[in-house]
Amino acid sequence: MTYTSAALFIIGTELTRGVIADRHTQVISSQLTQLGYRVDRMVLVPDDGTIGDVLRDCIDNCDLVVMTGGLGPTSDDMTRTIVANLAKVPLVRDREAFDTLHARIGERIWGANEQQTMIPQGFELIPNPLGTAPGFKGFIPNGERQIACVAMPGPPREMNPMFFDQVIPWLAQLIGHDDFSRSEYSTFLIPESKLEELCKSISFNGMQWGTRFQDLKISLYLVDGSEADRTEMANRLRSLVGACLVVDGDVQPTTLLTTLLEERGETISTAESCTSGYIAKLLTDQPGSSAWFWGGVASYANEAKKQLLGVRSETLEQEGAVSEACVLEMAEGMRRTSGSDWSLSVSGIAGPDGGTPEKPVGTVWFGFASKTRESTAVKVHIASYGRDSVRRRASVMALILATQYIKGACLLDTVKKWQYI
Amino acid sequence: MTYTSAALFIIGTELTRGVIADRHTQVISSQLTQLGYRVDRMVLVPDDGTIGDVLRDCIDNCDLVVMTGGLGPTSDDMTRTIVANLAKVPLVRDREAFDTLHARIGERIWGANEQQTMIPQGFELIPNPLGTAPGFKGFIPNGERQIACVAMPGPPREMNPMFFDQVIPWLAQLIGHDDFSRSEYSTFLIPESKLEELCKSISFNGMQWGTRFQDLKISLYLVDGSEADRTEMANRLRSLVGACLVVDGDVQPTTLLTTLLEERGETISTAESCTSGYIAKLLTDQPGSSAWFWGGVASYANEAKKQLLGVRSETLEQEGAVSEACVLEMAEGMRRTSGSDWSLSVSGIAGPDGGTPEKPVGTVWFGFASKTRESTAVKVHIASYGRDSVRRRASVMALILATQYIKGACLLDTVKKWQYI
Missing domain, CATH: 3.30.70 (Alpha-Beta Plaits)
Incomplete structure (x- = not known):
């Protein structure tokens, strides 16, 4: 049979009570759409006995049902029982799941967790390296048709890797990608x-x-x-x-810079005006940040640029804080004070107010200084979708431009390419 | 009849294709739960003809159906037609809706927009001050029962005010809150x-x-x-x-501090170790931040604490960076350099590694200094749910504690109350 029509079935009383927001429907539906499935419905239901009828209805109307949640150790978590009932097969213990879980939690398995090692007979286990609930996949007979069904755990940090690494290739094969890649x-x-x-x-x-x-x-x-x-x-x-x-690959903009610095065994410091700590925060989101981050300054007020970074009063008066001269002095001042190998600076108009015809909202200057290389500065105009967006995008730009600077690329050429930003 | 069981019905092909994330289910389900409804299912469906059956099924199983989307001017947007069919009534033009829309868009109403002034006969119009699609509410007869039904536009900026201001009071009344407040x-x-x-x-x-x-x-x-x-x-x-x-009221923790500073016409500066710019970023999220924020330092490395804040080497060697002495020197150093009226400092173990039995992950010291008041420091232990959570909560704590310090409250007493954090 051809598999084209898909239903998502997201189980969790925290969702229907509005305690937490659903994070699965978009991730799963966008991937299914990309594979060529038509997602006909996405159903969110509480974790109680009422889900059987709704699931039955999905199976009558779709070729594929993707389920998340309801695989926990408590008696409410009854996904595996309901699927087994619909498929008219018993639940059987999966030896591999039992051994894996026993190795992890030992004798504690003989409580509710034992239930997590059971899957509907004829279904195939999907290992879960990040939690106690494995998933499973297989087919539910429905008249002449074999409805494909996959069940995954609810927590996003367990569901996402399982879905991307183990489930998508299977779904690709089902819909006829011969050699899914x-x-x-x-x-x-x-x-x-x-x-x-x-x-x-x-x-x-x-x-x-x-x-x-x-x-x-x-x-x-x-x-x-x-x-x-x-x-x-x-x-x-x-x-x-x-x-x-x-x-x-799957790379965060922060990682571009921190990986490079780690490889080189070097550090950076930051002097931020309009982003005011955003970049320093991003550079320390990862543990072990002291390997690459020396520290930084949020020089929001002009006085702070003078006091903390040694920016000259004349520069601020004649060129303004959003200028090539200012970001160069910021970066160089930060570099000198810190003794770090590299430093970056940012100064711009984040808005929503404060723009002028010469320096409209979204005008941002970036400066870079180094122990060994000439300082440099570039200007970018960021199309403004609000203060938050300007600050976020300026932070990402600073990380990418710093990476380019350290690699020795010409920043002006880099920025000239950025016509779509 | 008693209304207790509710279904949400969210319409939009962008949702089932995963182009945009659903933002309605949590907002609506949490409010319904709070009013006393039991949300039995939330269904997201594409904007095509297939929704009738699924909606029929909701009506057979629930007392209340809350719908969003499918009210636009294009032929795909057929919510009003489907509800009229289910209620077995014709669509009729709502005079008020027509006049309002005509006043807004003039003769252009005679295209697809005219459709937006129609509602199922017997239903009541819900005005939409923020868009061309009004909502409607009423009852669909189903055997002996009258199923309550409300339809709202899909865009969150139109749906949210309509829901909170005009729909919630009606839903409260339906479920028996005599005097909803x-x-x-x-x-x-x-x-x-x-x-x-x-x-x-x-x-x-x-x-x-x-x-x-x-x-x-x-x-x-x-x-x-x-x-x-x-x-x-x-x-x-x-x-x-x-x-x-x-x-x-609806108050952000940052606003607590910035409102107080604005009232007093005073400024603050920040010296952050483990939060490394998080607080500086929060204090500048709002436009006009230069009124209250002077600037700050992300003194991640010990060297940065010495160079930028004047923390003494002996303090770092003898007490460590996460200590009362260190945060006091950080706050005082920042205050002196900046000349700002107030300053705050944070130093802690954000984790996931780096904790010791004496200073486990989640140990955070906060320091406060002022032009006019004695410096002070307090320690909090934050239960660790990961590096991100420790840093976020430390930042919120710093904002609240700074507010208390400026108000002249005893910080130690404040922290003693925080037994549940």
């Missing part, structure tokens, strides 16, 4: 609608793609085609938007 | 499960409550009861957790 890229600073438009304009050989929006980046997945075709499409995108905005 | 409070730093437990323990006269989790706070809604009862319940909560963690 895809490549993941991380894109920075390109607006989602523009990324969509650019992919459409450069796609060839029927290449498919999908995107996933995250806080500081958008993941771009290229699906099917040969690996050479996917690389070619990524390169076409790079030639349009600038190579450093499209990076292989 | 409620008060909103902002709570800080109290874990959600603990807040739930405390409310249960202090509730009286059948007072109901609901919570809404946000990034830096939890909104607590007390529903029904007299205003005096609601105030009494809030005061009971305050006496358990500390008055400054339960604030009237």
